[in-house]
Amino acid sequence: MENSRPSSKRFLDIVSDLRTIIKEEGAVIGDKLPSERVLADRLQVGRSTIREALRSLELLGLIETRRGEGTFLADYKKHQLVEILSTFIMQNPQSFKSVDETRRIHERAAIECISNDPERRTLPVWESFLEKLKGIEPIIREELLQEIVVVSENRLSLKIWFLLKQYSRAPFHETMAEDEKEVASNLLKEMMNGNSQLAVMRYADWLDIVNGERRDEHEC
């Protein structure tokens, strides 16, 4: 009936300790962390345990290691980790719905955010998109969505969106159909006009097209 002070998984404690160290030293992106040997000595564990923790954080993209140089706080702009995840995670049918719904929540919020901001809704990038939508060159759906989420300038929301995108089974990596481009254009126009409510409605229209008509039961 131990109170599990040592949580039976030392490397998990190390992950936590590393976070503390980073915090205490006020390390910023790009900064060098103590070497594995120093960490092992400081935290009083073997180097292999330190490495298990570091390798975990590396796979998450939180740190970056360069042989011969050291370990550095990573620029968390690389989401390559999720590629590996997506092949493993959730065959659970129920969770796909949550993922898609949550992704849409963030997209909708981004659309509203931009529509309500005179600065961002008049960015030249939207004009460019409108032009491209008039043409016949193929456009990937998520190109537009990504731009929207990026411009909304909520880094956490963006991060979450990128994660969810990888897990989503919605066909947002495919090219847009011709009639679909018009709906997307309408979305953009309403957004640029600052009419967030109509923009969101056009977004809903777009979803209807992409997902076919099987959106009968769930509307959140």
Added chain:
Amino acid sequence: MENSRPSSKRFLDIVSDLRTIIKEEGAVIGDKLPSERVLADRLQVGRSTIREALRSLELLGLIETRRGEGTFLADYKKHQLVEILSTFIMQNPQSFKSVDETRRIHERAAIECISNDPERRTLPVWESFLEKLKGIEPIIREELLQEIVVVSENRLSLKIWFLLKQYSRAPFHETMAEDEKEVASNLLKEMMNGNSQLAVMRYADWLDIVNGERRDEHEC
């Protein structure tokens, strides 16, 4: 100028190899994976390398290890990836704003979701809350918000919300002021009436009260 067949990070290759093994053996959730020693032998690498890969997958919640028993394909109902990522992103002061914004995004989505669903917007729990808001007994702000997010029935969104709540510096764990209760009541009433737009506006009013008047610059 090697073609990087051995990708300089052996443990990353192992992660990939593990995926292959799991696929080939048709392993399902809960199944036991080969032991670390067997894997090391089969993949012709040291056991420590195998462990670095396994520990990474464990931190991601993809596998589960039980001492003395073995390693198993995890039942990944917990999206703990988001958890870990967020705790790390949180070092940066700028991110607090993101956290609060993102939390509000989920709250707003939940309010809209419930408002648009005749079933959920007429739940007796809302009447109870209205009654309590009329009284003088103290009510914690997040009690109401939590109920809303829970009822919206998006498990992932709920998970994210709980997480963000912890890192938020907004005073949602405090009790509601008297004049504040009226605003909250209005929010509930609009929601119960199915008027999602007005409900969201009342929600914005509420935020204004809670956060004082320093919502000048950011409106997303």
Added chain:
DNA sequence: TAAAGGATAGTGGTCTGACCACTTTATAAT
């Protein structure tokens, strides 16, 4: 025969020490 008990093998968890390949830095030779 069936139940209880203990020995044994298997497993993950950890540590140590040893190499290797590579980069940086310090030192020596020019």
Added chain:
DNA sequence: ATTATAAAGTGGTCAGACCACTATCCTTTA
């Protein structure tokens, strides 16, 4: 002062050894 060389530091990997724990087999016992 510049260049070449040596040394030190770092991550990457391996092998072997324990430990703590679990499951299993097998003997002992009722």
